[in-house]
Amino acid sequence: MTAILAGWAAAHPADRVALRFGDTALTHGALDHAAAAMAGALAARGIGRGDRIGFLGHNHPAQIVALLACARLGAMQVPLNWRLAAPEWRFILEDAGASLLLTTPDFLQAAADAAPGGCAVVDATTMEGAPIDATGADDDALLLVYTSGTTGRPKGAVLDQRALRFNALNAAATFELSPADRVLTVLPLFHVGGLNIQTTPALMAGAEVILHPRFDADAFFDTVARDHPTLTLLVPAVMQALVSHPRWATADLSSLRAIGAGSSDVPLPLIEAFHQRGIPVQQVYGATETCPIALVQSRAEALAAPGSIGRPAPHAECRLVDASGAPCQPGADGEIQVRGPAVLRGYWKRDDALTADGWFPTGDVGRIDAEGRWWFTDRLKHVIISGGENIYPAEVERLLRSAPGVAEGAVVGRDDPRWGEVPIAVVVPGPGFDPARVLAHFEGQIARFKQPRAVVALPALPRTALGKVEVARLKAMVAAHPNP
Structure with a gap:
C-alpha cells in the first residue's frame, strides 16, 4: 500500500493534488x-x-x-x-x-x-x-475498526494492508478509477465505507480526494459546482437530504458520472431521483469485516437493475447458504458469506470471525436472480418470526415508504403472547398521517402475516452516523411504547 x-509521489511530487x-x-x-x-x-x-x-x-x-x-x-x-x-x-x-x-x-x-x-x-x-x-508489509495489520455493537459490546475487526490493497482494486474496477478522477468524500472516515469505498482507493489510483469535515448539503452543492468532482459516495439519509433540498432541481451535477451508495437498503425512489438527473447509482454491498467492498454494481448494471447490489467484486468470493450451512437453491433466500484477500484477519482478541474454511458470515440475507444479480433481502438478526413464518422487515418497509402520510418509516418485531412476534410499523408522520390509512395501505399487497399489526408514531427514527436505523434501540422504544 x-x-x-x-x-505516485515520485511521479507527481508537486504538480498534482492528492488531497484537498x-x-x-x-x-x-x-x-x-x-x-x-x-x-x-x-x-x-x-x-x-x-x-x-x-x-x-x-x-x-x-x-x-x-x-x-x-x-x-x-x-x-x-x-x-x-x-x-x-x-x-x-x-x-x-x-x-x-x-x-x-x-x-x-x-x-x-x-x-x-x-x-x-x-x-x-x-x-x-x-x-x-x-x-x-x-x-501486506501482512501488517493496519486498521482496527470497531463494529457498531447494536447488541453487546463492539468487536474490533482487524484489517491488514493486503485487505486495503485488494479493496482498492475492487473499487478501481467498480468505479473505473483513474488519475483524472476527483472524488468528493463527505461520509465519516471513522467507518470503512467513508474511508475505503472511494477515498483510499482514489489515493492509490493517483486521483484527487476532496475531503469535507462532515456532510452539509449546501457545501456539497457548492463543491460540485466549483470543483467538478467525478465521483462521490452517499448513504440513503444523505441522498434524501440532497433530493429534498431546494437546490436539487437546479444544481449542476453534470460532472458526476456516478455515485456509490450503500450502508443499508437504498430506497428505489432515491435511486430514481438520481437517475432522473443522469447520475447512475452504483450500489456497493459489504461490511466492516470485508473492508468493505464485496458485491458491486457497474454503471451499466446500476441503470439496468436499480436496487440490486450487483455481483461479486473481482477480488471477492460470495455465496448464499441456508440455515444448515448448505448452498442455497437458485432463487432462494440465504445468508450472504464472503471470502477473499480483503476480508478481515479476525476480531481483536477473539476467534469467532470466520468459518473453518475462511468464509465471513455477514448475518445478512440475500438472493440471486435468474440473471445472476444479487439482491439484499434483510439482516438475519432483524428477521421477525411470527407464528413460525419468517418476515423480513425490509420487504415490509419498501411498502411502508409509499404509505400516505409517512415521512419516514421502519418495521420491527414486538413480542406477542400468541404469535411470538408481530411486525410493528414505526412512522415519522408527514402531512395527512392517519394510522388506519397506513395499515390499510398493505391490504392486498403482501401476505397478511407480514402486515404490520400497529403503527407507532415517533418524531424521528434513531440512526447511526451513516444513517442506518438502530434496530435494537428502535425495538426497545417500541417495546416501551403503550400498545396502540
Whole structure:
C-alpha cells in the first residue's frame, strides 16, 4: 500500500493534488512527505509494528496522514466514531490497548476526558518529526475498526494492508478509477465505507480526494459546482437530504458520472431521483469485516437493475447458504458469506470471525436472480418470526415508504403472547398521517402475516452516523411504547 502511494509521489511530487481540504491542497509529494514526517514523530514516541493508535475527530487530512504513517511503521489505526459518548470511546481504547490517541484541536478536551490511563492524547495536526522512509508489509495489520455493537459490546475487526490493497482494486474496477478522477468524500472516515469505498482507493489510483469535515448539503452543492468532482459516495439519509433540498432541481451535477451508495437498503425512489438527473447509482454491498467492498454494481448494471447490489467484486468470493450451512437453491433466500484477500484477519482478541474454511458470515440475507444479480433481502438478526413464518422487515418497509402520510418509516418485531412476534410499523408522520390509512395501505399487497399489526408514531427514527436505523434501540422504544 505505501509503495503504491510512494510511486505516485515520485511521479507527481508537486504538480498534482492528492488531497484537498478547504483551502489546503496537498500534492502527492506533500502527502507522502507528511506521512513520513508523522511516522517519524510516532516512532520518536516509541510506536512500532503492531501498536494501536486511536484517532478522534471530524474528517481531516491528519487522519489520512496518520493512517499512512501507521502503514509505514506497521502500526494500527483505531478510528473512533465521534458521535459516541466518552465511556464508549474509553472502552474501545482500553480493549484495543491503544497507547496514543491522536485528535483534532476541536476534540482535544473530549479526547482527554475519554482516554484511559496510559493512553496519551496528542493533537494530530502537530505531529511532525524526522521523516522515516519505510514501507509496511501486506501482512501488517493496519486498521482496527470497531463494529457498531447494536447488541453487546463492539468487536474490533482487524484489517491488514493486503485487505486495503485488494479493496482498492475492487473499487478501481467498480468505479473505473483513474488519475483524472476527483472524488468528493463527505461520509465519516471513522467507518470503512467513508474511508475505503472511494477515498483510499482514489489515493492509490493517483486521483484527487476532496475531503469535507462532515456532510452539509449546501457545501456539497457548492463543491460540485466549483470543483467538478467525478465521483462521490452517499448513504440513503444523505441522498434524501440532497433530493429534498431546494437546490436539487437546479444544481449542476453534470460532472458526476456516478455515485456509490450503500450502508443499508437504498430506497428505489432515491435511486430514481438520481437517475432522473443522469447520475447512475452504483450500489456497493459489504461490511466492516470485508473492508468493505464485496458485491458491486457497474454503471451499466446500476441503470439496468436499480436496487440490486450487483455481483461479486473481482477480488471477492460470495455465496448464499441456508440455515444448515448448505448452498442455497437458485432463487432462494440465504445468508450472504464472503471470502477473499480483503476480508478481515479476525476480531481483536477473539476467534469467532470466520468459518473453518475462511468464509465471513455477514448475518445478512440475500438472493440471486435468474440473471445472476444479487439482491439484499434483510439482516438475519432483524428477521421477525411470527407464528413460525419468517418476515423480513425490509420487504415490509419498501411498502411502508409509499404509505400516505409517512415521512419516514421502519418495521420491527414486538413480542406477542400468541404469535411470538408481530411486525410493528414505526412512522415519522408527514402531512395527512392517519394510522388506519397506513395499515390499510398493505391490504392486498403482501401476505397478511407480514402486515404490520400497529403503527407507532415517533418524531424521528434513531440512526447511526451513516444513517442506518438502530434496530435494537428502535425495538426497545417500541417495546416501551403503550400498545396502540
